Amino acid sequence: MSVKVLTIKEDILGVNEEKARINQELMDKHHVLMINVMSSPGAGKTSLIMQTINEFKAKNRITVIEGDIASTLDADKVSEQAVPVIQINTAGGCHLDANMIKEALDNIALEQTDLVLVENVGNLVCTAEFVLGEHKKVMLLSVPEGDDKPYKYPLMFTEADVVLVNKIDVLPYFDFDVSALSKAVSGLNPSASIFPVSAKTGEGLEQWFSWLEDAIKQTKNRTA
Amino acid sequence: MSVKVLTIKEDILGVNEEKARINQELMDKHHVLMINVMSSPGAGKTSLIMQTINEFKAKNRITVIEGDIASTLDADKVSEQAVPVIQINTAGGCHLDANMIKEALDNIALEQTDLVLVENVGNLVCTAEFVLGEHKKVMLLSVPEGDDKPYKYPLMFTEADVVLVNKIDVLPYFDFDVSALSKAVSGLNPSASIFPVSAKTGEGLEQWFSWLEDAIKQTKNRTA
Numbered sequence: 001m002s003v004k005v006l007t008i009k010e011d012i013l014g015v016n017e018e019k020a021r022i023n024q025e026l027m028d029k030h031h032v033l034m035i036n037v038m039s040s041p042g043a044g045k046t047s048l049i050m051q052t053i054n055e056f057k058a059k060n061r062i063t064v065i066e067g068d069i070a071s072t073l074d075a076d077k078v079s080e081q082a083v084p085v086i087q088i089n090t091a092g093g094c095h096l097d098a099n100m101i102k103e104a105l106d107n108i109a110l111e112q113t114d115l116v117l118v119e120n121v122g123n124l125v126c127t128a129e130f131v132l133g134e135h136k137k138v139m140l141l142s143v144p145e146g147d148d149k150p151y152k153y154p155l156m157f158t159e160a161d162v163v164l165v166n167k168i169d170v171l172p173y174f175d176f177d178v179s180a181l182s183k184a185v186s187g188l189n190p191s192a193s194i195f196p197v198s199a200k201t202g203e204g205l206e207q208w209f210s211w212l213e214d215a216i217k218q219t220k221n222r223t224a
Numbered sequence: 225m226s227v228k229v230l231t232i233k234e235d236i237l238g239v240n241e242e243k244a245r246i247n248q249e250l251m252d253k254h255h256v257l258m259i260n261v262m263s264s265p266g267a268g269k270t271s272l273i274m275q276t277i278n279e280f281k282a283k284n285r286i287t288v289i290e291g292d293i294a295s296t297l298d299a300d301k302v303s304e305q306a307v308p309v310i311q312i313n314t315a316g317g318c319h320l321d322a323n324m325i326k327e328a329l330d331n332i333a334l335e336q337t338d339l340v341l342v343e344n345v346g347n348l349v350c351t352a353e354f355v356l357g358e359h360k361k362v363m364l365l366s367v368p369e370g371d372d373k374p375y376k377y378p379l380m381f382t383e384a385d386v387v388l389v390n391k392i393d394v395l396p397y398f399d400f401d402v403s404a405l406s407k408a409v410s411g412l413n414p415s416a417s418i419f420p421v422s423a424k425t426g427e428g429l430e431q432w433f434s435w436l437e438d439a440i441k442q443t444k445n446r447t448a
Contacts, residue, residue: 040265041348041377042369069349071375092379094318094349122376123349124265125293125318144368144391145266151295152346153265155316167368170397 016130019098023105023133030110033219034118035212036134038156041122043142044166046074047199048208049117053081055209060114060216065104067096067121074119084108095126098133115216124149128156136215140199142167143176150184157185162193164208169198240354243322247329247357254334257443258342259436260358262380265346267366268390270298271423272432273341277305279433284338284440289328291320291345298343308332319350322357339440348373352380360385360439364423367391367400374408381409386417388432393422 027034037045053062063084066075075087086104088096096118108116118134120127128137139160141149144167150157157163163185165178182194193211197204251258261269277286287308290299299311310328312320320342332340342358344351352361363384365373368391374381381387387409389402406418417435421428 040346040369041373042264042366068376070378073372073375092349092353094347121349122264123318123347125316125345125347126350129316142266142368144366144394145264148297149265151297152292154294170368170394173394173397 013129016098019102020131020133023098023101024135026105027110027116027133027135028222030113031220031222032110032113032116033136033216034116034132034134035215036118036120036127036132036137037140038120038124038127038137038160039122039140039142039166040124040145043122043140043145044199045119045122045140046077048140048164048166048197049078049119050081051199051202051205052117052209052212053078053083055205056115056212056216057081057083061112062115062117063108063113065096065101065116065118067100067119069093069121078119090121094121094123095130096120096132097130101132114220115212124153124156128159135219136161138162138164140164140166141181143170143174146174147176147178147181147184150181150188154188157192158188160189160192162195162208162211163189164199165194165196166199168196168203169201240322243326244355244357247322247325248359250329251334251340251357251359252446254337255444255446256334256337256340257360257440258340258356258358259439260342260344260351260356260361261364262344262348262351262361262384263346263364263366263390264348264369267346267364267369268423269343269346269364270301272364272388272390272421273302273343274305275423275426275429276341276433276436277302277307279429280339280436280440281305281307285336286339286341287332287337289320289325289340289342291324291343293317293345302343314345318345318347319354320344320356321354325356338444339436348377348380352377352383359443362386362388364388364390365405367394367398370398371400371402371405371408374405374412378412381416382412384413384416386419386432386435388423389418389420390423392420392427393425 195207303309419431
């Protein structure tokens with residue numbers, strides 16, 4: 001990549017970080033927790049969000065922001081859960097950014113919201129580079145993708161607060177070593193929480209739910 | 225995404241396309257076929273390339289260009305096949321570009337080469353936007369990713385000459401409809417060849433091998 005590209009990218013990132021800071025301040029004012037959910041395409045972000053809504057919607061007020069290059073497929077699925085959903089179509093863009101989230105937040109009644117779940121574009125590279133104003137970054141690595149991904153896509157694993165190893169229901173059919181993956185992630189990011197789960201069968205999700213419940217509580221108890 | 229970003233992107237794409245044209249002219253001069261292999265992370269690009277080398281190396285002279293953000297894991301694997309491998313590390317970049325390929329081509333004895341297989345960065349978005357000078361684009365969609373991906377990542381499916389539906393060995397464990405996928409791809413890109421394969425077991429690869437053999441022959445017979 002040429003120096004020109006990097007320079008341009010730094011400028012954009014600078015502006016983005018400032019806008020992300022403003023987004024976060026706005027949410028903090030209303031004691032809203034925002035989670036940025038990232039992964040490769042098809043790793044299970046939508047399924048995780050569906051399970052999470054199902055678990056939390058009785059006690060927490062949730063809004064979902066769906067980021068996609070095109071289509072409203074995921075938003076349509078999520079809206080079946082009877083929570084507000086805002087679809088952002090990036091028109092080719094490989095990640096969400098703070099400006100897009102700002103526009104989405106303008107359409108959310110934050111004073112009546114506890115949790116904003118953001119489903120980013122399916123991309124293990126670009127999404128990790130752009131903060132949105134989220135309080136926590138959650139990434140999914142699915143078993144079929146292979147346990148070597150932290151070495152090949154290090155930034156995402158370095159940035160994540162939580163790494164969900166998804167699709168453990170198909171572990172018998174793939175050559176995937178959960179302990180090798182955990183070791184690789186811990187090497188890059190010692191403070192990351194690593195939870196093996198199946199968003200399809202529900203296996204292991206209790207660890208994720210417990211983590212999220214704590215994070216919501218902390219947000220509510222924080223003095224803005 | 226702001227207008228500023230789009231303008232910048234167009235400038236870069238313009239320069240890239242000119243460099244890609246020069247790359248292709250250089251390969252045409254030497255009757256070399258270049259294939260750009262793209263997919264999400266972990267969809268099976270390296271396994272496909274390994275199987276392809278194994279099938280073709282006795283009769284064709286192959287060089288592999290490995291694109292990764294970090295690490296030489298795939299290049300190390302491919303080099304076990306005793307073909308020349310050039311590793312490009314993009315240092316964070318989400319796709320290969322024509323300039324990177326130019327540098328790699330400077331290190332290949334093109335007069336002694338029939339086929340250059342390029343393994344792009346694992347990314348279903350950015351890689352589709354940057355031509356490298358390749359003659360054909362091959363993409364893999366793996367079964368675990370789901371059959372809805374053409375709707376969500378349309379550019380890649382529109383650009384591909386060949387769509388390999390990989391990991392069909394695990395079809396029984398996933399909710400994936402091959403005919404629905406084929407219909408979605410054909411809707412976007414009626415001329416794309418669609419081959420269901422397993423790069424792991426070898427199932428279905430004969431169609432891909434036959435397609436590639438024809439493409440190599442056409443390149444050799446072409447008058448530069």
